[in-house]
Amino acid sequence: MSEVSMSAGKKAKANYEKIAKKKPDPEGLAIGEEAQAALIQKDYSKAKALFEKARYICEASAIKATKTAKLVRKKNAGGEKLSESVELNDFEQDDKDRDIILPQPGSEGHVFAKHKANLPPGAENYAINTSARMAEHLNATGGKWQTRFPPEPNGYLHIGHAKAMHFDFGVAAKFQGxxxxxxxxxxxxxxxxxxxxxxxxxxxxLGHRPFKVTYSSDYFGQLHEFAVKLIKLGKAYVCHQAKAEVTASRQLLKEFQLHCARNNLSRHETPLPSGAESPYRHRSVEDNLRLFEEMSKGVWEEGSCSLRLKGDLRSDITSMWDLAAYRIKFQEHPHSTDAYCIYPTYDYTHCLVDSIENVTHSLCTLEFETRQAPNGPYYWLLHALDMYKPITWEFSRCNITYNVLSKRKLNTLVSQGHVSGWDDPRLLTLEGLRRRGYTPTAINRFCSEMGITRNDNIQHLEKLERCIREELDDDTDRRFAVLNPLPITIRNHPGGSLPVECPSHPKFPERGTRVLNFTSTVFIEREDFREVDDVSFYGLAPGKTVRLLFGYNITCVGLQKDAAGAIVSLEATYDRNSLGSKPPKGTLHWAGSDYVHGEVRVYDKLFSVEVPGKRVATEIAADEVAEQLEDGGVDWLTQLNPCSLVVHQNALLEPLIREIAGSPLTSRFQLQRLGYFTVDKDSSVQKPVLNRIVTLKESKELTALRK
Structure with a gap:
């Protein structure tokens, strides 16, 4: 093992302190003190290991630091005080520790829609609203907060979109916007x-109610007019470069940037290398108008040309290097049908529609940060067209262990048949979570607890599971099922059925009871029987007595095997006086002969490693995990968990379950000792199908039973 350096120990300390400040878990803090002592003693290896352990404990903790209210003051680009900024730290009661500051509509912080200290020499801040445009905006909105949730309809939403929705709708709702x-x-x-x-x-x-449902395609006519205006202003041109040629010119621009940086040269005073700009960049306005009209009429073939914005090729922001604004696509559109054969790009459309809809706060994930910089294309385009400019603010994406959330990877899983579809309960798509049995309140609570930050982070799947488990613990009634039945003949059973009264919920007696039948043949899980007993085993064994949950004590007195030596059935006697008495050390769930047959799908983690696509390490710090989400490592598909779905085709279900088997996703219940379940969409009264939502929080007894 290589020696750990002092800097590595200090870095681990800094990472720990950042988390411990927000989540001061007592156990984590105690380990942090041990780590600090090791650091002082210059035992950097021990210090690093302890700091990482302390950080993990704090990060996984539900404890949050309390935060006192504070007055927030900010200054604009001119150094003037902004008196109308608002601290957003309480969308919900659980969000008191959030520390996000957004300017109010119409404030000085809105006029200066985005500010960046130390803009590069020669760069201009395009994110400043004129008084005329701000007045028009406020007249249209009445000074209301207006946000937007703008998904592209190229796949199903996932839990990362739930986080964005929680923020977008939450900001507006807080201020009645x-x-x-x-x-x-x-x-x-x-x-x-x-x-x-x-x-x-x-x-x-998820409970969100949009002010309006709109489509970018609703504005295709206006966007086309803006494109014509840009051509007339000399800020857009029709380009015939092929994709490979564009890539080559961009590579030259990257080399130009490096050359200027290494030689301390001004980018705006240094000539561009030959081939760095498109040979069509200096076409006349007349030619560009004619060619763009031909593009609109379908004269040119798909891929033969595009309309590009004439940005700043010397900018250190690569998205300013003449982005495409329109491209030819001879495909029918799901909303505008076949009205167009040229379509605007996202980069061109996004800012323009934000402005048209008078959005006050355009909230996006961090991959859009450079595009939305004050000297980036978002504001450059609005500035070129003399349009109103919204405030933009970026936050980190949602990443969750043992899962993938990129649409590209989700599409691969679906299209290659690794999962059954976009609503496969193993996926963290919202349709998948809904089918699995998650509730909107649990997902919204998870988003609330996760909060909004600009720091890269990865959330532990256990946090999401805790949100649904804690909700279902109180909300769901209890039921019985046996997934892998082993029959037991009760030798001394008097015949017929002996009624056993079971509470619907042990914590809430007011919910009443239901009656189960103790029949002459009962069934237990095969895993709950061992031919050779063990002191740590709480199940049934020859000569051993256990309690059938809420029922009688039974004692195993015999077993039968098939020709291969496998146990096929048991024999037992029951103690007729044991009902309601103190139970022995083992208590098992069970089924009677009147139980119904059904299918039970037991879902587990989709991947066998925390970060799919990365080589497995014994310990990975959370900041390292965040850096490794998208690149390098191993084939992520080889890390799929082969046991992510186990189907029990011949499970025995309590008769009451059949009553709801024809109403998918309407009921949730706990199968005692097995977990929380719901009824799947494939279910019917004739053949019930259940999905496991989440496991129980395992007791010591359950842990011992499964050894």
Whole structure:
């Protein structure tokens, strides 16, 4: 093992302190003190290991630091005080530790829609609203907060979108504002009505109520007019470069940037290398107008040309290097049908529609940060067209252990048949979570507890599971099922059925009871029997007595095997006086002969490693995990968990379950000792099908039983 350096120990300390400040778990803090002592003693290896352990404990803890209210003051680009900024730290009662500051509509912080200290020499801040445009905006909105949730309908929403929705709708709701649900439908090749319908359903299911539902395609006419205006202003041109040629010119621009940086040269005073700009960049306005009209009429073939913005090729922001604004696609659009054969790009459309809809706060994930910089294309385009400029603010994406959330990877899982579809309960798509049995309140609680931050982070799957488990613990009634039945003949049973009264919920006697029948043949889980007993085993064994939960004590007095030596059945006697008495050390769930046959699908983690695509390490610090989410490592598909779904085709279910078996996703219940379950969409009264939502929090008894 290589020696750990002092800097590595100090870095581990800094990472720990950042988490411990927000989540001061007592156990984690105690280990942190041990780590500090080791650091002082210059035992850097021990210090690093302890700091990482302390950090993990604090990160997984539900404990949160309390935070006192504070007055927030900010200054604009001119050094003037902003008196109308608002601290957003209480969307919900659980969000008191959030520390996000957004300017109020119409404030100085809105006029200066985005500010960045130390802009590069020669760069301009385009994110400043003129008094005329701000007045028009406020007149249109009445000074209301207006946000938008803008999914592209090229797939199903996942839990990362739930986080974005929670923020977008939460900000507006806090200030009695409006939130648009806008479909950014600029790519007909990838978009389907199926996805639009699913998104509408998911947004409604989570309880969000949009102010309006709009489509970027609603504005295609206006966007086309803006493109013509840009051509007339000399800020857009039709380019015939092929994709490979564009890539080559961009590579030259990257080399130009490095050359200027290494030689301390001004980018804006240094000539560009030959081939760095498109040979069509200096076409006349007349030619560009004619060619763009021809593109609009379908004269040119798909891929033969595009309309590009004439940005700043010397900018250190690569998205300023003449982005494409329009491309030719001879495909029918799910919303605008076949009205167009050219379609605007996302980069061109996004900012313009934000402005048209008078969005006050455009909240996006961090991959859009450079595009939305004050000297980036978002504000450059609005500035070029003299349009109103919204505030933009970026936050980190949601990443969760043992899962993938990129649409590309989700699409691979679906299209290659690794899962049954976009609503496979193993996926963290909202349709998948809904089918698995998660509730909107549990998902919204998870988003609330996760909060909003600009720091890269990865959430532990256990946090999401805790949110649903804690909700279901009180909300769900109890039922019995035996997944892998082993029959037991009760030798001294008097015949018929002996009624056994069971509480619907042990913690809430007011919910009443239900009656189960103790029949002459009962069934237990095969895993609850061993031919050779062990002191740590709480199940049944020859000569051993156990309690059938809420029922009688039984003692195993015999067993039968098949020709291969496998146990096929047991024999037992029951103690007729044991009902309600103190139980022996083992208590088992069970089934009677009147139970119904059904299918039970037991879901587990989709992947066998925390971060799919990365080589397994004994310990990975959370900051390292965040850096490794998308690149390098091993084939992530080889890390799929082969046991992520176990199907029990011949499970025995309590008769009451058949009453709800024909109403999928309407009921949730706990199968005692097995977990929380719901009824799947494949279920029917004739053949019930159950999905496990989440496991129980295992007791010491259960842990010992499964050894």
């Amino acid at each position: 409006n939130t648009y649900l806008r479909f950014d439908d600029t790519n007909p090749a990838a978009e389907k009505q199926e996805y639009i319908d699913s998104i509408l359903s998911s947004v409604s299911w």
